[in-house]
Amino acid sequence: MQNRDKVLIVDDEQAIVELMGLYLRSEYDVINAYNGHEALERIKIDKPDIVLLDVMMPDMNGYEVCRRLKTSVETQFLPVIMVTALSGKDDRIKGIEVGADEFLGKPVNRMELVTRVRSLLRIKHLQDKILAERNDAMNYLDAAGFIVVVIDAELRVNLINRKGNETLGYEEFELIGQDFVKAIVRNDMIADVRASLEAAMTGTSELPDYWEIPIVRKDGRHITVRWYDTVLNGNDGEITGLICSGEDLSIFDE
Template sequence: MQDRDKVLIVDDEQAIVELMGLYLRSEYDVVSAYNGQEALEKIRSDKPDIVLLDVMMPDMNGYEVCRRLKTSVETQFLPVIMVTALSGKDDRIKGIEVGADEFLGKPVNRLELVTRVRSLLRIKHLQDKILAERNDALGYLDAAGFIVVVVDPDLRINLINRKGNEALGYEEFELIGQDFVKAVVREDMGDEVRTSLLAALAGNSKLPDYWEIPVVCKDGRHITIRWYDTLLGGNGGEVTGLICSGEDLSIFSKDV
């Protein structure tokens, strides 16, 4: 039997929690919380698949709870529906700014509630599948004995494997989103490397078979990495980024 999705309902009014729970119990397992701090604790302990979150609560309002969830690596993809009696445009904008996925007005309409929960859970299941496939791919990359860095057309780092983080001295997510050239390439080589990579990404030149570039580790050490770069393409043939695989040459010099 397939496990049922779990819904966390958060509201400081017990009657509202019970009513929404009644609407959802036939399809989902329901967990309840009555304030913001309890909601965060239930998310850690019960691992819900979606959160229905009241905005106006006395200790920690729904905006702050949502902000914490969406800025945490562990819960950033957890769907959050803000449930509120507030109807102003500014309130909705504030919810969007903290990462809310959907909004429901009070009093809650049963059909609207069920429809939006189903829709967001469908999206979450697709995201979970994609993330699982990504994690499998990362597992293979982490098992490789070489550095792997994936950058977008703006040279922002989208992915770096464990070997890369270890070689450069960073934690798992520290380099994600950073400019590849600014973050790791030695300053005196930065302009040359940036110009070459951007020209290749724009289709104006070819990448070299390989090149040896001095890079700077987090602790300030300089090491030389031999990079083998490959352009990444989308289904329409457009260039979507660059995969850089490299080997730390300083390891070999120590062995000599």
């Protein structure tokens, strides 16, 4: 039997929780919470697939619960539908700012509720599939034993494997979005490395077969890495970034 998706319903009014649960129970496993703190605990324990979240709660309002979920690596992709009697434009803007995926007004319409839950779960399943494929690819890159960094046309880090983070001394997502050159290249080499990478991005020059660059770890220790860089092209042939594969040469000096 296929596992059913789990829906967490959060509201401080028991009657509303029971009504929405009645609407959804035929298709989903329903979990209940009656305040913000309980909701966060239920999410940690039960790992729901979607959250229906009341805005106006006494101890911790829905905006704060949503903000915590969307700023956590573990729950940032968890769909959140804000359920509220508030209808003002500013209230919706505040919900968007904290990362809400959808809004439902009170009293909740059964058809609208079921349709939006179903739609967001379909998107979540696609995201889960993409993330699983990404994780498989990352495991393969980690097994290779090389530092692997993907940077975009603006030299920002889009992806870095476990070996890269370990070698450079960073946590898993710490380098994502940072300027690759500014973050790790030794100060006296920044201008030259940036110029070379930018020239490769614009197609005005080719990268060498490999190059050895002094790198600064997060803890300040200097190491030398031999980089083998490959240009990434989009469907139209335009250069969209680089894959930088690196070998830590300092291990041979130990």
